[in-house]
Amino acid sequence: GQQLNQSPQSMFIQEGEDVSMNCTSSSIFNTWLWYKQDPGEGPVLLIALYKAGELTSNGRLTAQFGITRKDSFLNISASIPSDVGIYFCAGPGSSNYKLTFGKGTLLTVNP
Amino acid sequence: DAGITQSPRYKITETGRQVTLMCHQTWSHSYMFWYRQDLGHGLRLIYYSAAADITDKGEVPDGYVVSRSKTENFPLTLESATRSQTSVYFCASQGLAPDTQYFGPGTRLTVL
Secondary structure, three states: OOOEEEEOOEEEEEOOOOEEEEEEEOOOOOOEEEEEEOOOOOOEEEEEEOOOOOEEEEOOEEEEEOOOOOEEEEEEOOOOHHHOEEEEEEEOOOOOOOOEEOOOEEEEEEO | OOOEEEEOOEEEEOOOOOEEEEEEEOOOOOEEEEEEEEOOOEEEEEEEEEEOOEEEEOOOOOOEEEOOOOOOEOOEEEOOOOHHHOEEEEEEEEOOOHHHEEEOOOEEEEEO
């Protein structure tokens, strides 16, 4: 089946630093989604991307839909302690409703 | 309140026992999903359902059974629990578009 390779697996940063993470696929995705999972909770959708080359922001978060449609990037600027959690990329792939998820990036922010 | 709920939130059981995890959504979403989350594996799809009485296997279905007699409910049953099924289980529901998938708060299951 389709797989999403997400990197890095984990990051440990200082408060105020910027963060970048990415997701790649061997096949084309028509939609890219980025979720965040706070400790002890379910994932919550942060950003959805629908067109190749699209750049979308949500507060301090910015995500991009790669031109090849096989990758996506998420950037977090000026990190704060509440940014701690696991960030997942996801996409519907060949099915319009079943999502394939990356394995996640665990972000730790040191105050 | 509208949303998606799971029960119980925490469960400890013993090997060989039957366990049922409940999931309820109030949006009348057609699609519902069960995932398990384990360290190093991310979210893996167990079973999914496109509508009432329509279910299908996901990536890791062995040892699990689902049913969906009503649109709003999607219970997951472990017929004979094993230690390898110790995990955090998430239910999700989704409307027509992929960016409408919402997750429940999860059930942490421990099999002793």
